[in-house]
Amino acid sequence: MANLMHPAKSASHWMENELRAFNIRVVSVDTAAFFGNPTLPPAPVSPTILSNLQLPDGAVENEDRLFFEYLEDALSEGSNGAVVDFSTFLLRMMKYDHNNRRICTKKMSFNMAGQYVDAIADVCELDNFQYLLLVQVHKAIAAFYQNNLRRNMAGLPLLSQHVIAGITMVGTAPVFYRIPITMSLLDAVATGSYPQEETVVMRFVPPVQNTQVYMSKGMRTLEGRRVALQCLEAFKSAL
Template sequence: MPLPDPVVRPEEVLLAAEAIQATTDDGYVLLRTLNLAMSILPNEESAVNDFAVALFRACGYTGRGRVVRTRKDIPLLICGENRHAKTDVCILDDSEILLLVQEDKCHLDDSDPEPQLIAEAIAAFASNNRMRERTLGQPPLQSKVIPCITLKDTSPTFYKIPVTTDLVTAVQRGVHPQQETVVYVHVPALPRPARRWSEGMTPLDNKRIILSCYEAFKQFVN
């Protein structure tokens, strides 16, 4: 199935490789933040989260009824102990966490972002159900697919993580879940796969493909 056309405001972002080429303030901010996210210094927090916030706004992920947040703590009960999962970026509406983003911070500590992302998805599902029961007076969902993204600089990997009440209970009790959890992953098909991480969204052809993937992924953010 072909990807949809990319949707980004302003559209000049699709044609400009550098911030200096932008003719609008919004275009300059997005392209400048993209450049900063690609310029990571050792032992320093990157601008990846800032870029994700700017990108979600430019791509129409946020607006009336939806906002983007950084560094949100989500309570999570693990093996009977109260812990917290901290998102790098998330999108939420008035009652639910809708999308999670985890930066690949291997430049800092060689960590794998996927286990952290899955923990955040479980925490978000449990938090959403608490909101449904305690605030909205609605029954909890038995399952939901949580859309997630990892970002290595500006290169995304897209995830659909199915979470169930049984999985949440297993994590809370520290037992092995009875049912296997299958996570669906999409890595954008770029023209130069070996240079995926070093190029990111800087080249115009990469940028168009990745923005098309973001447009296609919107349907799962609900």
């Protein structure tokens, strides 16, 4: 398969076939393997969020009100826009924009099979020189390309490899990824060829009692909400 050519596609159209074509395998791992610690930290959010299924009556903090309003929009509308709004608020509430970082939406491009194609990150965390986190895992190759482009323009040495953090939102249920991107993978994508080196992506689903309930209801349940927020807190330290 060394000379396999694969047609250029924007990242939004990547499916399982693209992963196989570029020798990418996704494996599910447990808490200890993903975070290096089997114990999740407490979620630094208010008891109002952790103990109420919906916005309680009476006066509440503005952040609590916004959490329940964005959550309800994402659950009731089910549209990509509502989920993006909820994801953006969630990352800001969890202080992912600390240390002069930004939470934003960005259009990126990268070279695939000799053509430049687009990858739009629904939500990403960005510092001065690199994309740190992408909500939607298949944008990681574009992020690595853009990170090196920024480093080159700043006179910094290029990265030969980098692990990019990823989150996919299944409704209001975050699933976490660690995505190792190398120059050899980038070159394979650029030429549309099959890389000999396998790329193994780690996938982590929050450790709830019932994964099917979590994937369908997300943060509508208190258990799903508590564990997802704990995972977001743990993930933040990896960026």
